[in-house]
Amino acid sequence: MKKQPIKPFYFDITEEEIESFAEQSKTILKSGRLILGENTAEFEKAFAEYVGTKHAIAVNSGSSGLEILLRLKKAENTTVLVPTNTNFATVAAVLRVGGQVQYLDMDETTFAPSLQMVKEAVEKGASPNLSGVLWVHIGGVISPEFPQIVEYCRQNGLFVLEDTAHAHGSQINGVQAGNLGDGSAFSFFPTKVMTTFEGGIITLNDEEEDYIARSLRNQGKRGMDFGGLHTDFGNSTRMTEIHAVLGRIHLAKLPQMLARRQKCYQLITASLREAGLSFVSTDHMDNASQYKLIVHVPEGKTAKEIKSALAEEDIFLGGTVYEIPCHQQPVFQGVCQGQNFPRAEYWCPNHICPPLTSGMTDEEAKMVGEALVRHLTH
Ligand SMILES: Cc1ncc(COP(=O)(O)O)c(C=O)c1O
Numbered sequence: 222m223k224k225q226p227i228k229p230f231y232f233d234i235t236e237e238e239i240e241s242f243a244e245q246s247k248t249i250l251k252s253g254r255l256i257l258g259e260n261t262a263e264f265e266k267a268f269a270e271y272v273g274t275k276h277a278i279a280v281n282s283g284s285s286g287l288e289i290l291l292r293l294k295k296a297e298n299t300t301v302l303v304p305t306n307t308n309f310a311t312v313a314a315v316l317r318v319g320g321q322v323q324y325l326d327m328d329e330t331t332f333a334p335s336l337q338m339v340k341e342a343v344e345k346g347a348s349p350n351l352s353g354v355l356w357v358h359i360g361g362v363i364s365p366e367f368p369q370i371v372e373y374c375r376q377n378g379l380f381v382l383e384d385t386a387h388a389h390g391s392q393i394n395g396v397q398a399g400n401l402g403d404g405s406a407f408s409f410f411p412t413k414v415m416t417t418f419e420g421g422i423i424t425l426n427d428e429e430e431d432y433i434a435r436s437l438r439n440q441g442k443r444g445m446d447f448g449g450l451h452t453d454f455g456n457s458t459r460m461t462e463i464h465a466v467l468g469r470i471h472l473a474k475l476p477q478m479l480a481r482r483q484k485c486y487q488l489i490t491a492s493l494r495e496a497g498l499s500f501v502s503t504d505h506m507d508n509a510s511q512y513k514l515i516v517h518v519p520e521g522k523t524a525k526e527i528k529s530a531l532a533e534e535d536i537f538l539g540g541t542v543y544e545i546p547c548h549q550q551p552v553f554q555g556v557c558q559g560q561n562f563p564r565a566e567y568w569c570p571n572h573i574c575p576p577l578t579s580g581m582t583d584e585e586a587k588m589v590g591e592a593l594v595r596h597l598t599h
Contacts, residue, residue: 227589229539230412231580233478238470245466257445260465265422267472271390272399274424276431279465280438283386283408283421285458287314287355289437290404290423292454293430294380296320299352302342304334305546305557306565307357310408311384312547312556315355323351324548326562332359332501332515332542332572336366336373343377353380358388358398359542360574361414361510362501368394371402382406385424387512387542389414390479395507399424409464412539414478414510414579415471417464478579482511485577485586489514492590498597513542513574519597524573530596531575536589541574 234242249255261279269277280286287310291301297319303312305324315322325334325342339354354374356367364370374381383405385391388398399405404427409420423434433453436443441455460468471478486503493500499517503509518524528538546565547553575589 224535226535226537227576227581227585228537229574229576229578231578232411232416233474233579234470238474242466242470246463249462249466254462256459256461257439258462260462260469261460264460264465264468264472267469268422269424271472271475272397272424274400275426275428276424276434278423278425278431278434278438279460279468280406280421280423280458281460281464282419282458283384283406283410284310284314285438285456286406286408286421286423287311287382287384288317288456289434289458290382290406290425291315291318291320291355292437293404293425293433294353294382296352299350301352302339302354303547304357304359304565305548305562306332306359306543306569307384307547308386308543309547309550309552310386311355311357312553316556320352321350322553322556324557324560324562327565327568328364329517329564329568330501331362331364331366332568333357333362333364333367335364336370339370339373343373343379351379353382353403355382355384356402357384357386358391360501360513360515361388361391361398362503362515363388363391363393363398363401363506363509365393365505367401380404386410386413387510389510389512390475390508391510392507393505398510400426404430409468414482414512415468415475417460417468417471420460420464420468422460422468479508479510481579481581482577483509484583485581486511486514488583488586489575489577489590489593492587492594496594496598498594511577513539514577515542516573516575516593516597517568518571518573522597524571527573527596531592534592536592537576539574539576541569541572544569
């Protein structure tokens with residue numbers, strides 16, 4: 222019997238959950254309360270409890286969450302440090318609010334910048350107008366240096382915002398991603414470890430910021446006012462009630478989905494360790510989202526040939542994090558022009574991310590680990 226292909230993405234939903242989603246959607250349609258109703262409120266409450274923050278504000282995407290955070294910090298006309306190794310959305314958010322970006326290079330052990338890189342950027346005076354850092358926990362990996370980076374930034378009067386698009390459930394030193402800095406934005410894009418179709422959520426602890434963030438997602442209308450008074454320069458970035466229903470279903474099973482991903486991570490990396498292959502480890506963390514397992518491509522091999530060889534065995538690799546750093550993206554031409562970020566330039570095209578989903582069996586995870594060893598070592 223031909224084995225099933227091992228795919229990079231899996232939408233984790235049972236028949237029962239589909240039934241429940243359909244029932245709750247019917248109730249919403251019959252009620253006529255399509256936005257900012259009890260499902261959004263309940264989802265926000267449960268998500269804040271999960272992350273451990275005082276507040277959570279649901280929005281229509283991770284991108285709009287980032288933009289709201291930067292507006293809360295008044296980042297317009299300031300410079301924000303951003304890793305060049307990130308998704309388009311992180312850099313775009315700073316530019317959209319009228320800020321400037323100063324890129325940071327990355328360290329291959331975390332795929333994030335190091336404390337030293339942050340210090341150098343701050344101390345060499347990247348800009349007299351530096352307001353803070355928009356940090357990214359790439360693949361759900363929290364750098365072991367991150368708590369020190371937050372401390373260093375606070376001592377220097379800089380904010381640290383977390384782009385937690387990859388980091389649902391990641392935790393270090395007893396604190397969850399999303400509660401480690403001065404505000405965070407998660408994404409619920411369908412490929413993430415949990416989804417709301419499209420969507421995002423902001424987590425933060427400051428009451429005034431919570432109030433303004435709720436205004437910013439609702440055209441700048443404060444206090445759930447649906448009248449005509451616009452106080453803040455907001456946008457229409459609310460989450461719908463239907464999206465929140467899926468969010469509640471997925472959040473309830475997040476621990477279970479993460480446990481499965483963790484088991485698959487352990488099985489795949491056991492083979493890699495045994496063969497002496499190098500990858501980005503999450504062993505220093507309490508928990509990890511395991512959104513992406515980042516495997517370094519050894520010298521003499523290319524990511525492309527390994528991807529093709531695995532595809533021949535019906536093992537399909539998903540997107541990397543990231544293949545092209547932001548400073549090399551055509552759309553961001555002119556940002557930090559003329560600067561080089563050599564580690565990102567080397568490692569972005571020289572890593573692979575094997576399939577790692579909550580839909581994988583132990584058997585499949587072992588097959589992935591063994592296939593990686595075969596193609597990375599010979
Ligand atoms: C690191 C990072 N930040 C932000 C985003 C934006 O999230 P969304 O697609 O929900 O706008 C993504 C999305 O894929 C991402 O990977």
